[in-house]
Amino acid sequence: VPEPRLRVAIVGQGPKGTFALERLLDHSTALEASEAVVVDLFEPHHAPGAGPVYDPAQPEYLRMNFPAARIDMWVDSSEVVPASQRLPFTAWAREMGQRVEQDSYPSRALVGRYLSDGHEAIRRHSPSHIEVQLRCARVDSVDRAGASWVVWAGGRRRDYDEVLIATGHETRSADSLEASWNHAVPLVASVFPASGLSSGVIKPGSTLAVRGFGLSFIDAVLALTEGRGGSFEQTEHPYRLRYLPSSDEPARILPFSRTGRPMLPKPSAGIGVPGEEMARIAATGRARVLGLSAGFSFTDDLLGAIADTAAQAFMLTRTDASERGGLSAASRRVRGLLEGASRGVEQIVGIDPVEEIENGLAVGAGLRAPDLQWAVGGSWRALYPALVERLGGHGLRDDDWPSFHSLARQVERLAFGPAPLNAAKLLALIAAGRVVLRHVVGGRLTSADGRTWLASDSGTCEVDLVLDAVLPNPGAEGNGGLLGQLVEDGYARVAPGRRGLEVRPDGGCIGGDGTHSRGLSAVGRPTEDWVIGNDTLDRSLHSLADRWAERVIERCRQDGPVIEQEAASTAVGV
Ligand SMILES: Cc1cc2nc3c(=O)[nH]c(=O)nc-3n(C[C@H](O)[C@H](O)[C@H](O)COP(=O)(O)OP(=O)(O)OC[C@H]3O[C@@H](n4cnc5c(N)ncnc54)[C@H](O)[C@@H]3O)c2cc1C
Secondary structure (H helix, E strand, O other): OOOEEEEEEEEOOOHHHHHHHHHHHHHHHHOOOOOEEEEEEEOOOOOOOOOOOOOOOOOOOOEOOOOHHHOOOOOOOOOOOOHHHOOOHHHHHHHOOOOOOOOOOOEHHHHHHHHHHHHHHHHHOOOOOEEEEEEOOOEEEEEEEOOEEEEEEOOEEEEEOEEEEOOOOOOOOOOOOHHHOOOOOOEEOOOOOHHHHOOOOOOOOOEEEEEOOOHHHHHHHHHHOHHHOOEEEEOOOOOOEEEEOOOOOOOEEEEEEOOOOOOOOOOOOOOOOOHHHHHHHHHHHHHHHHOOOOOOOHHHHHHHHHHHHHHHHHHHOOOOHHHHOOHHHHHHHHHHHHHHHHOOOOOOOOOOHHHHHHHHHHHHOOOOOOOHHHHHHHHHHHHHHHHHHHHOOOOOOHHHHHHHHHHHHHHHHHHOOOOHHHHHHHHHHHHOOOEOOOOOEOOEEEEEOOEEEEEEOOEEEEEOEEEEOOOOOOOOOOOOOHHHHHHHOOOOOOOOOOOOOOEOOOOEEEOOOOOEEEEEEEOOHHHEOOEOOOOOOOOOOOOHHHHHHHHHHHHHHHHOOHHHHHHHHHHOOO
16 A cells, blocks of 8 residues: 555544445545555444444344335445345345345344444455554543644544544533432433343333433333343234333332423334325425525424425324314414423323324224324424434524424424334233333432332332433533544534534535635534434434545545645644
8 A cells, every 4th residue: 555645543443434434435536546544443442333222132022213115225326336235124134044134124234244344345355555453542632733633542643634523422411320329229320232231230020210211211111121031922913012020120110301202103114104205294394494594483494394295294184074174273283382382391292102102003004094293203304304414503592493493392202103013012011011111201310218119109119229211412512522622622512402413515524614624524422413313323314424525535635645735834844
């Protein structure tokens, strides 16, 4: 390999870091064979490409929350890996001898094997003038030194021209229970890795309080039941299951959260809604969001577009002639719901969470008529690509961000919920008395005399230990890690009202002084809010990594031998 023209570091080789590597290698085909690039990949996890979220070693009952048909780690135009090896997930699984139905929700472990395989294929096929090295270390800090960036990892210093931060999910948060734990009983600080919820830590027969009632809560209860030898049995009913416990499980699992509202299961594909009409409504809604003029009104224009889309979807499912004329009434109802949600007022209250999950499953299975919640969740999913494109960056006024956060929190509960199978398992665990919802609304912990209770308006219950099933928020604030350091040192900044780093469309970080930090970039969750919707495997939503790769390769072609140039400029004191 000739002397490198450019030295690149990618920090994090979860899915997004791997996708960025693939983009970089694909664009590097524009380079001459003499234009060498060194690419170092920093990743402490044992399965690069997959990372902790898709760890191939995790139990099979931890499932994706989107169907197999939508999983594809490749972009069509890519030239790095031969087409015969760039298979979508279900075709790859078939080659591995596993039959995965397109509309099933596969295990994250299997998806992790797919991502790891893809990561290896990308490295195996990297062009000869690109030297890719995997460095199995966590990056502690990134600092500027002249025109280069210094990466510290595992006690070693290395210098680069370009550093891409793709560190994904934070492991710490200022809002975590761990940050201010002062109760008598032990705290288990995180659901992941699920191997940490072993019977040595959470004892059989114990009473466990769990903060959070979302997707991580479901993963936790499955680890503590199915993962301890319990099993689920089909019944005569289309989706209801029966739980058969083991003797190795906690006696009672008590979730508690602010609102106690569950995440609604995803509907099945064919629930009797005319697909073509639905696609037309969604396309019209997306065009309306994308066409919002500069200075649009959050309430009238944005919420109006979402409400009209949801109302049209809802009316499509009505067969009753008297309801058919009710489009404007439906739109007003949805609009009221969205407005309340964006003011932070909980919109769906007083419904038993069990009934809400049951209803979601029945609607999703085509056994009950779709309702407004179904329409709002489905419309949010359908409009999401347009929301990501139109509202990211400077798309939303700074003072509209609190409203958007409040809205997203409530609507995403309807849109981005669990696989129907996991929702059915949760219902079975509630029916079996393993999961107890008595304190799920507004439960709080109190301690006295070396004992701890979970208390709510429904009374109190003594608990033996507590598990935190709320994932750390995205962003730089309070996680004490690399992102915090970059902001503190002025290499990156967070825009008002947002949580993640402010970046250019090519991922370039904006420094504390408002100028571009040349050579420092970020993709994925570290940019959350400035870029919307990073928590997905879907590669079609964002073009940052592609634009980053294109710019880096262009820099390589234009700058000439960077290291020599820099050495020369240092020598003359420039
Ligand atoms: C429990 C869970 C379940 C999910 N399920 C789904 C799902 O079903 N479908 C879906 O589309 N999305 C799901 N997501 C969303 C998820 O964000 C994305 O699918 C995807 O993992 C994002 O990839 P990423 O590379 O940005 O982040 P991550 O997957 O978090 O990967 C980041 C990588 O960076 C590494 N890293 C972190 N810090 C450093 C450092 N300082 N130095 C070096 N390396 C570092 C980590 O080890 C990790 O490998 C889920 C998320 C979670 C937490």
